[in-house]
Amino acid sequence: MRQTTSSIALEVKPDSEALLLSLIARLDRPDAATQPAMTKTDLLARMPSLHFFSLTVFPRGVFDPLFVIEANFDGPAGPFWPQLEAALGPQLRPMIACCKRPADGCGPLYDAVTAPGSRRDLAPYLQTRAGKPSVYHHGNRGMSRQRVVNEAALFSAVEAELDAAGQVAQTWRILPPADIHARLREKLLPQFAWLAQPAPARKTLGEKLGDWVRLAVLVLAVLVVLTLPGQIAAGLVETDRLVIAFVLLTAIVWGSLLRIAGPLEGTATHGRTNLLNFAWRQIFKILIALAVFFAVAMLVVTPTTVAISHLSWREAVIPSARALGWGIAAMVVIVLPALVLWLRWLERRDSTQDAPTIDEAVMRLMREREDHTPINHMAAMIPLKPGILRTVLVHVGHRGLHLALRVFIKDGYLASMRTIHFAHWAFVNNGARMMFLSNYDLSWETYFDDFIEKAHEGLTLAFGSGEGFPPTRLLIQDGASHGTLFKAWARHSMTVSRYWLAAYTDITSDQIERNFRIAAGLRQPTLTPESAAQWIVDL
Amino acid sequence: MTDPAPDPSTEPVLRPGPRGLKALVGRLVLAGLPLVFAVSRAIRPILKLPALPFGQKKPPQFIITRYDDVREVFQTDTAFGVPYKAKLDVIMGGEPVFVGMADTPLYRGDLARLREIVRGDDLAALALQSSAQAEHIVAGASGQLEVVDALVRRVTFDVLGAYIGIPHPPGGNLPVWCTRLFEFVFMPSDAQLIADVDRMAPAMRAHIDSELARRRSGGIEGDDLVARALRKQASGEPGWTDAWIRTALMGLIVGGPPQPPMVLPQALEQLLRRAKPLRDAQTAAKRADDALLLRILFEAMRFDPIAPMIPRTAIADWTLAAGTDRARAIPAGSTVMAAIQSAMVDTRRIPDPGTFDLMRLPHEYFLFGHGLHQCFGEHINRAMFPALMRPLLARSNLRRAPGKAGHLAKQGFFPSALTVLFDTAGQDNKPG
Structure with a gap:
């Protein structure tokens, strides 16, 4: 099951900020006289x-205040917005009316949904305004809400079964893991038919x-x-001059880089x-990647050379390889170090905030x-450093980070931590x-x-x-x-x-994976002694 | 010179449908509608139909196929009104009835008054009566049953007729009259239908009037809707005139009972096409789990609702889907067909629409319309549908009858017959 993460950021009319905050606060404390009581269970x-x-x-x-609606859900976004509308539509509509009319083509839709007495669905507006995250991470990727809840119930039943058996007799403790698996499965199958x-x-x-x-294309x-x-x-340049320029530029870039690379x-x-040392540690992987790139790029560069010159296919191979070879060499030795040099030059001039102010009232809230x-929520907003290099880096970097997380994070672990749900x-x-x-x-700490x-x-x-x-x-x-400062x-x-709704608040990301492994084992009619021994560790 | 009126006692409930090429074209159009809707949703979701024959000056017609836009049409009753008033005036003798009204104080008053006699605590009894009569019919069927007429129509008219308090007219046939008047109001009419209506509508009004007079003279006994209304009248509450009571009750009996014999056989046909949902329905029926059975029936009806489209008339200029790239101006006077069948399979809003999914949410259905004119009898249907179908679905080895009889047949827009077989030996499995 694919999950979607989406957020809608709407600029708030400055004079409507207080009203918006009070409307949000009412979600947790509805006015019984004007609103039917809607518990979080009802909403979910x-x-x-x-x-x-x-x-x-x-x-x-x-900037003016920014109202952000964040949603993490199963399946594609289209069917979710009507669900949100069915649950919270009457409450969300006045909140949206507290926000500015979009200056783009979405203005008429805003008018339609915020007009007094409007009956127009919010879903199309929410969908139009929903932004695409630059990076998202799902700690338990592919686990639908129903599955999380079902497998948590299974875990509780397993615990209860083992506890009950333990109180009556110590029989479980002396059984081999495969027998424990078989007995548990037999006991739980009637209650959890989906195990079959x-x-x-x-x-x-x-x-x-x-x-x-997507990662390969990037x-x-x-x-x-x-x-x-x-x-x-x-x-454009003959080889001898190219060599001279290459050597000179390399010397200048590396000399400058090494001069300022150290800490202030x-x-x-x-x-x-x-x-630098990270790249050095990955040198073999990088060389292989460059060789693959060279091979793939030759498939593009050679026909291009044929198309823009009078050379035959055979004659075009050598010049193409030469151009590509110089391109790769220059990238590794000059272009990338030059970009790092530029970045380092910017870093040395960055302003840092040594004593960030923290509003005590906000902190208390x-x-x-x-x-x-056990599960918490945080929301942070960070102004971005200016400049073309920083802008390109943060956008390309986020895209790369996002795709790398999707490709390489298979078990929810970031480094050695699995603490993020969404x-x-x-x-x-x-x-x-x-x-x-x-x-x-x-x-949070x-x-x-x-x-x-x-x-x-x-x-x-x-x-x-x-x-x-x-x-x-x-x-x-x-x-x-800089831990404390950071x-x-x-x-x-x-x-x-201001408002947080969670479908499950006591099942940690780690526990979801543990439940998943237990359920996966119990779905199997039998386990080999080896896999049973591995499976039973989670019990 | 007109044909003499047919003998009411032998008059068929459904008029003969088209035959030959016309019938074939009709079937092909209905079968091709899902594809047409899919293309429309993708390319031209607010589709303006050409005026046929070409060049003729007619109000524009639009077909609306996306979920969002169908909801907008239903929710914007200030711009899209119901088109039934003229025909309702014919059958009601000019008395206004809520089904044809805009959202006015008169509409709200009529509806509120009607809700004083049609009460939530009636539902359990309606369900009980439906299941009891359905069980009686199924038990006496010896393993073979025609579902449309012998089961659903009979139970619906008997139970709702008794609930409303309108018996069969002397020399007339209530299902025939109601179905014909229903067809006249909600479907295209031809000369023969108009002639039927000219005969049946005044007779129906006279029949109800005479019932009101008879019941009043007898001391107002019983607890059906007629009795409740007459007691309101007797207590002097304003608005409970004979004309109002007759019109309201006629609205209920014409608008309500003809529908279950359309949608329930269509739902059963959908179940018979799908092994697992049919199995689930039978399990739910055997366990008397009406909540689950209702979800199954609703999901089956999503694949073949009562009508593919519900009409509205633009009563003001309106830009539909304003603020989107498909926005389209709908001039006042246009006919707007809200394609509910299309909206309920719109992948933009309905998750996995091709899947028979029992976990769907209420907003994913348009089975009873939506908005101001959402079906008044929805709650009655929710109570009666599972109760009525439970006895049949609880029978073991429920299956189609061999040949054509085992497949849903239609006469025009109306299902006409669907015969099923079941094991009589399995009657031990019937719900308690």
């Missing part, structure tokens, strides 16, 4: 595909192939762009991974809403700001400490383009490794999650 029943939903208002600053059915695939072959193809596009300078130069005074951290359940980044305010919304396990400890490079890569971020070095170094900056970027 009307939105059976929903996992997590939130309403947030990012306060005014440089084959498990639906969490990811289809089409989805997997699609992820790989990598190919980036390589084509980065090899173009070398290829063009090879077409007082900004170094314990983090040792940077772009955030804390009031946190840690009521998280996403999205660009808002015409790309001037970046929003981060996460539904995560554990407390633990969640961030874990990431700072185990995935600070990833955090720096993902958030480093944010204004005021702690000083970074070569894209992934330092940054989030956490203060992150809190400063956050705002109150």
Whole structure:
């Protein structure tokens, strides 16, 4: 089952912010006189595909307030919006009326849904305004809500069965794992008839192939762009002059880079991974990737050479290989280091916020809403650093990160952590700001400490383009490794999650996977002694 | 010179449908509609039909095929009114009835008054009576039963006729009259149908009037709708005139009972085409799980609703789907056909529409229309449908009769026959 993550960011009319906040607050405390009482259970029943939903208002600053509707659900978006409308339509309509009329072609639709007494469905408007996340991560990819709930119920039944048996006699403890499996299955099958059915695939072959193809296309596009300078130069300049230019530029770029690559005074951290040593560690993979790229690109470059010259196919191979070879060499030795040099030059001049302000009232409201359940929600808004390089990097980087997460994260683990249910980044305010919304396990402190400890490079890569971020070095170094400063900056970027609806609040991402493994085992009529021994570890 | 009126006691409920080439074309059009709708949804979701014959000045006609737009048509009753008033005036003798009204104080008043006598706590009894009579019919069928007339129409008219309090007219046939008047109001009419209506409508009005007079003179006994209405009248509550009572009750009996014999056999036909849903329906029937059975019947009806399209008339200029790239101006006077069959399989809003899914949500259905004129009898149907079908579905080895009889036949838009077989030995499985 495919899941969708979507968010709708709507600019709020400044004089309607207070009204909007009060309308959202009423969702948790409905006025019995004017609104029928709608419990969260009722709402979740009307939105059976929903996992997590939130309403947030990012306060005014440089921009007017921003109202964000976040939804994480099963299946495609089209059928979800009518579900949302059926559940919360009357409440959402006045909230949307608190927002500005879109200046684009969506204006008439806004007029239609916000007109006094309007009966026009909200679903088309919500769908039109829904943004596509730049990156999203699903910790339990492919697990539908129904399946999460069903398998949690199965886990409880297994626990109850084992507890009950344990109280009566110690029989379970002396049984071999395969027998325990067989007995449990026999006991639970009448109650959980779905155990007799084959498990639906969490990811289809089409989805997997699609992820790989999209990643390959992105990598190919980036390589084509980065090899173009070398290829063009090879077409215009004789080899001897090209060699001289190559050597000179290499010396200049590397000399400059090595001169400024080190940390500025007082900004170094314990983090040792940077772009250069990371690339060096991956050298074999990079060489193989470049060889594949060379082979694939030759299939394009050679016909192009034939088409734009008078050369025959045979004659075109050598010049094509020469151009491509120079393109790749220049990319590796000059173009990429030059870009890193440019980035480092920018990093050395970045402003950082050493004492991010945290509004005590907002902090109190955030804390009031946190840690009521094992799962929490956070919403952060980050203004982006200006400049063409930063803009390109953050957009291409997010695209790459997104696709890499889809392709390489198979079990929900980011580094060694599996604490995220649904998280996403999205660009808002015409790309001037970046929003981060996460539904995560554990407390906020633990969640961030874990990431700072185990995935600070990833955090720096993902958030480093944010204004005021702690000083970074070569894209992934330092940054989030300034743990205390980073956490203060992150809190400063956050705002109150005004309304949060979760289909399950006590099943952690880890537990969902554990339940999944137990259920997968119990779906099997029999297990071999080896697989039973492995399966029983989860009990 | 007109033909003499047929003998009411032998007059068939359904008029003969078209024959030969016309019938074939009709069948082909109906069979091809899903494809036409699919193409329309993809290419031209608000489809303007050419005026035929070409060049003739006629109000524009539009077919609306996407879910969002169908909902907009139904929800915007200030721009899209019901087109039934003229025909309702014919059968009601000019008395206004809520089915043909716009959202006015008169409409709301009439509906509120009607709800004073049609009550929620009647539903359980209606369900009980339906299942009891259906069980009696199925038990006496010796393993072979024609579903449309012998089961559904008979039970519906008997139970609802008794509930409303309108008996068969002397020398007349209530199902015939109601079905003919229903056809006249909601479907295209021809000369023969108009002639039938000219004969039956005044007779029906006179029949109800005489019933009101008879019941009143007898001291108003019983608890059917006639009795309840007459008591309201007797207590002096305003609005409960004879004309109003007659029109309201006639609206109920003409608009209500003709529909189950259309939709339930169509639902059964859909179930007979699908092994698992049929099995699920039978299991639900054997367990007397009416809630599940209703979901199964509704889902079956989604594949073949009462009509593929429901008409509306544009009573004001309106831009449909405003703010989208398919926005289209609909001039006042246009006929707008809201294709409910298409909307209920629109992948833009309906998840996996081709799947028989029992977990669908209420907003994914348009079985009873939507908006201001959503079927008044919906709750009655919700109570009666599973109760009426349960005795038959609970029979073991339910299957089609051999040959054509085992497949749903239609006369015009009306299902006319569907014969099924079942094991009489399995009657032990009937619900308790």
